[in-house]
Amino acid sequence: MSDFIAQIAERVREHAARKSPLRIRGGGTKDFLGATGAGEPLDLSSYAGIVAYEPRELVLTVRAGTRISDIERALEAEGQMLPFEPPRFGEAATIGGTVACNLSGPRRPYAGAARDFVLGARIVNGKGEDLSFGGRVIKNVAGYDVSRLMAGAFGTLGVLTELSFKVLPRPAAEATLAFEMDEAAMIEAVNRWAGQPLPLSATAWESGVLRVRLSGAASAVAAARAKLGGADVPEGADYWQSLREQALPFFGGDAPLWRLSVAQTAEPLGLTMPQLVEWGGGQRWLRGEAELGPMRDAAQKARGHATRFRGGERTAGVFHPLAPAIAKIHRRLKEAFDPAGILNPGRMDNF
Amino acid sequence: MNALALPPAAPLETRRADVAGRLRECLPAGAVLVSGEDLRPYECDGLSAYRQTPLVAALPATEAEAAAVLRVARETGTPVVARGSGTGLSGGALPLADGILLAMGKFNRILEVDPASRTAKAQPGVRNAQITEAVAPHGLYYAPDPSSQIACSIGGNVAENSGGVHCLKYGLTVHNIQKVRALTIEGDAVEIGCDALDAPGYDLLATITGSEGLLVLLTEVTVKLLPKPQVAQVVLASFASVEAAGEAVAAVIGAGIVPAGLEMMDRLATAAVEDYVHAGYDLEAEAILLCESDGTAEEVAEEIGKITEVMRNAGSTGFRVSGSEAERLKFWSGRKTAFPAVGRISPDYYCIDGSIPRGAVSKVLRRIAELSAHYGLRCANVFHAGDGNLHPLILYDANVPGEFEKTEEFAGDILELSIEVGGTITGEHGVGVEKINQMCAQFRTAELEQFHAVKAAFDPPGLLNPGKAVPTLHRCAEYGRMRVSRGQLPHPDIPRF
Numbered sequence: 072m073s074d075f076i077a078q079i080a081e082r083v084r085e086h087a088a089r090k091s092p093l094r095i096r097g098g099g100t101k102d103f104l105g106a107t108g109a110g111e112p113l114d115l116s117s118y119a120g121i122v123a124y125e126p127r128e129l130v131l132t133v134r135a136g137t138r139i140s141d142i143e144r145a146l147e148a149e150g151q152m153l154p155f156e157p158p159r160f161g162e163a164a165t166i167g168g169t170v171a172c173n174l175s176g177p178r179r180p181y182a183g184a185a186r187d188f189v190l191g192a193r194i195v196n197g198k199g200e201d202l203s204f205g206g207r208v209i210k211n212v213a214g215y216d217v218s219r220l221m222a223g224a225f226g227t228l229g230v231l232t233e234l235s236f237k238v239l240p241r242p243a244a245e246a247t248l249a250f251e252m253d254e255a256a257m258i259e260a261v262n263r264w265a266g267q268p269l270p271l272s273a274t275a276w277e278s279g280v281l282r283v284r285l286s287g288a289a290s291a292v293a294a295a296r297a298k299l300g301g302a303d304v305p306e307g308a309d310y311w312q313s314l315r316e317q318a319l320p321f322f323g324g325d326a327p328l329w330r331l332s333v334a335q336t337a338e339p340l341g342l343t344m345p346q347l348v349e350w351g352g353g354q355r356w357l358r359g360e361a362e363l364g365p366m367r368d369a370a371q372k373a374r375g376h377a378t379r380f381r382g383g384e385r386t387a388g389v390f391h392p393l394a395p396a397i398a399k400i401h402r403r404l405k406e407a408f409d410p411a412g413i414l415n416p417g418r419m420d421n422f
Numbered sequence: 423m424n425a426l427a428l429p430p431a432a433p434l435e436t437r438r439a440d441v442a443g444r445l446r447e448c449l450p451a452g453a454v455l456v457s458g459e460d461l462r463p464y465e466c467d468g469l470s471a472y473r474q475t476p477l478v479a480a481l482p483a484t485e486a487e488a489a490a491v492l493r494v495a496r497e498t499g500t501p502v503v504a505r506g507s508g509t510g511l512s513g514g515a516l517p518l519a520d521g522i523l524l525a526m527g528k529f530n531r532i533l534e535v536d537p538a539s540r541t542a543k544a545q546p547g548v549r550n551a552q553i554t555e556a557v558a559p560h561g562l563y564y565a566p567d568p569s570s571q572i573a574c575s576i577g578g579n580v581a582e583n584s585g586g587v588h589c590l591k592y593g594l595t596v597h598n599i600q601k602v603r604a605l606t607i608e609g610d611a612v613e614i615g616c617d618a619l620d621a622p623g624y625d626l627l628a629t630i631t632g633s634e635g636l637l638v639l640l641t642e643v644t645v646k647l648l649p650k651p652q653v654a655q656v657v658l659a660s661f662a663s664v665e666a667a668g669e670a671v672a673a674v675i676g677a678g679i680v681p682a683g684l685e686m687m688d689r690l691a692t693a694a695v696e697d698y699v700h701a702g703y704d705l706e707a708e709a710i711l712l713c714e715s716d717g718t719a720e721e722v723a724e725e726i727g728k729i730t731e732v733m734r735n736a737g738s739t740g741f742r743v744s745g746s747e748a749e750r751l752k753f754w755s756g757r758k759t760a761f762p763a764v765g766r767i768s769p770d771y772y773c774i775d776g777s778i779p780r781g782a783v784s785k786v787l788r789r790i791a792e793l794s795a796h797y798g799l800r801c802a803n804v805f806h807a808g809d810g811n812l813h814p815l816i817l818y819d820a821n822v823p824g825e826f827e828k829t830e831e832f833a834g835d836i837l838e839l840s841i842e843v844g845g846t847i848t849g850e851h852g853v854g855v856e857k858i859n860q861m862c863a864q865f866r867t868a869e870l871e872q873f874h875a876v877k878a879a880f881d882p883p884g885l886l887n888p889g890k891a892v893p894t895l896h897r898c899a900e901y902g903r904m905r906v907s908r909g910q911l912p913h914p915d916i917p918r919f
Contacts, residue, residue, distance in 0.1 A: 125779070126676065127672040127673075127676045127780070128675075128779050128780055128781060129675060129680075173620070173625075180619060183597060184620065187596075200868040200872075207779060208779060208809075208844075208846055208849070209810055210585050210589060210594065210806070210810065210846075211777055211849060212583045212632045212846075212851070213848050213861065213864050213865075214865060214891075215629055215632070216631065217872065219629070220626075220629050222625060222628075223625055240679070240680060243678075259538075262539065263538070265540060265649075266560070266561065267649050268649045268651050268717065268718055269649075270718075270721075287721060288717075288720065290723070291717060295718075332616075333618050335618075350619060354619070374617035375616060375617065376618060376622045378622075393622060393623050396611075396612045397612055397613075400626065403879035403880075403882075404624060404879045406879070407872070407876055407878065407879045
């Protein structure tokens with residue numbers, strides 16, 4: 072199978088020589104995400120399979136084309152999970168694409184993002200070199216953390232070929248509670264609770280209803296339930312699954328979907344658009360046509376950034392602009408990993 | 423801009439006078455040190471076997487002053503080594519003879535505590551433990567707790583991506599910081615990270631964390647805070663062999679438990695600490711485990727029950743559960759003072775930081791025992807068993823000619839052994855100057871070149887802590903030749919596995 076990596080490296084070298092862009096693809100479930108890329112497809116979906124999984128080490132190594140569904144099945148058989156609860160947006164979703172987009176689900180504020188669980192990455196850089204960074208141990212500070220740098224780089228710095236993760240045991244018990252409250256009260260409440268030793272694992276608020284998920288030891292979940300009150304939501308697991316996959320009615324239809332990632336305690340944005348707030352106030356989804364300027368202003372006022380997540384204009388301005396000095400470092404990093412500029416060019420707007 | 427710079431070949435004293443003169447133009451009196459006596463406190467960090475007097479030391483107190491120091495460095499082509507509390511264990515803050523030592527000790531204020539968003543903004547010279555002290559009234563704490571936490575600085579923690587005894591459950595520094603403010607060598611003040619849970623663009627925050635001062639100079643760090651667990655309890659378990667203790671570690675994890683802390687110590691280490699702090703350790707045991715549970719009262723009761731059952735099934739020859747907070751702290755006191763305790767039974771000791779898959783622990787400890795016999799040097803083992811981070815402490819006497827060299831060789835063998843079993847040469851102490859040769863064994867040429875390219879993206883002139891953390895290819899070539907000249911593998915007389 073490592074012949075496959077040699078072939079990928081050869082293909083990248085050949086494209087680098089003639090400065091011909093490559094569009095890296097896994098399951099093709101995230102084409103909607105990021106700016107429209109250019110180039111010939113470079114398909115990783117056949118490079119699939121678990122390389123090593125040692126449940127007692129809490130470490131998993133997989134080929135980048137492995138489907139999330141296959142990984143989750145293997146982990147579930149051992150009572151473990153990918154703690155960042157990655158959304159798939161389609162059955163064909165691969166782990167490579169998930170890490171490239173740094174996609175994390177409802178558990179993110181309480182467990183960590185995809186990047187937090189990446190322990191190692193094998194990549195092919197834009198020069199066609201097969202490189203390994205990080206490793207298969209929990210603690211590792213040898214060299215710069217290039218593995219985590221790959222998370223959220225949308226394939227613009229390297230083709231991910233193999234990835235190692237820290238995994239965790241699945242919680243023994245879960246419960247979902249619902250509360251009726253307005254947005255300001257919700258923001259205050261979820262942040263107050265997050266400052267207390269409670270087994271929170273997700274929050275979501277829409278149309279005046281806050282749902283809270285508790286995960287952990289059965290005794291801890293029961294105690295927190297008694298403490299928080301609220302109404303029991305028996306079909307809670309389905310709700311979180313639908314939220315994670317953006318299958319709730321809120322996400323239906325063709326209206327553009329905006330993602331505002333803001334300070335969790337930021338007060339209500341005051342935009343007159345349908346809104347769903349999750350991540351303890353930190354991730355605010357908005358629906359509808361809107362000008363870029365006011366959306367970015369609203370995000371910035373809330374100490375965060377705005378992304379056109381789905382729909383709308385996708386050729387430029389998908390992501391929040393970077394400060395000039397930060398953009399300068401980005402340009403140089405891109406040059407350092409992909410001097411010919413052939414890996415997913417333009418997928419991150421300017422990179 | 424460089425027109426006034428002296429040629430690099432200018433004698434050291436001429437350069438010293440020139441750089442000090444320029445620094446004095448922008449820093450207050452007393453903030454530029456040049457005399458040998460004044461520079462002595464800065465000549466080493468926690469790795470005191472390596473010493474070097476810097477060209478000058480600069481002690482800025484504000485971001486503007488720090489920026490001025492970097493400007494002088496840039497204009498004169500002088501390297502800069504930043505230093506926090508100087509507790510680092512890999513020589514990351516070792517000065518350069520021709521470089522400015524930039525001491526960040528005056529950046530010692532906590533700028534903001536925001537209990538609602540569970541964050542605190544601190545200057546880089548603030549001590550790790552100082553943050554937890556400041557936020558404790560809000561029921562919060564900062565989770566990463568390196569053993570040196572009463573002294574080490576948060577800036578140094580970010581530079582090294584420091585860990586501690588609670589990493590398996592709570593993560594490393596990289597998981598517990600939100601944002602930093604920093605200066606680039608080019609003079610830009612940048613915010614890296616975001617007040618939101620993620621930032622647009624590449625994950626520069628992860629890149630600078632653990633970068634050992636080679637990419638940017640930190641001026642502010644915003645850390646994430648966690649609610650202090652209501653209760654913590656620890657199980658102290660004895661084992662008749664190191665292998666049995668290693669199996670128990672795997673069994674705890676295998677039972678779906680993520681303990682707040684899981685530490686192992688071997689007999690030489692427990693004997694040293696017992697003599698020092700009387701932590702109540704079992705001196706008959708070949709190895710002991712400390713396994714901590716924290717959380718709500720209900721959670722801890724449930725988890726401690728599970729842990730004791732696992733220990734019993736794993737063949738523990740005896741265990742005790744802390745019955746009070748005082749007893750819990752007493753059990754931990756031995757582990758936390760392991761380094762100074764070992765310091766009492768040997769004139770000198772050398773700490774190693776290999777990180778290995780937990781499954782390899784028995785093999786690695788057995789091999790270390792063989793190497794110990796081969797070199798004729800005792801070795802006490804202290805192990806963050808939960809996350810696979812091993813700290814063998816080699817006991818030696820620097821006054822015995824040749825013993826330090828032997829110790830370094832022993833250490834190098836352990837690090838290469840760590841790589842061999844699928845681990846890494848450094849789990850949390852950093853590469854610094856100490857492990858720079860082993861980086862040549864851990865990474866291939868193209869990977870090292872990629873690291874150098876990353877550095878150049880942040881620091882084009884290459885003036886921030888040059889020569890540390892990532893070896894030049896030339897150095898690796900030299901190192902490779904040296905090892906080849908000794909024959910195929912080092913110590914062919916020792917059985918390898």
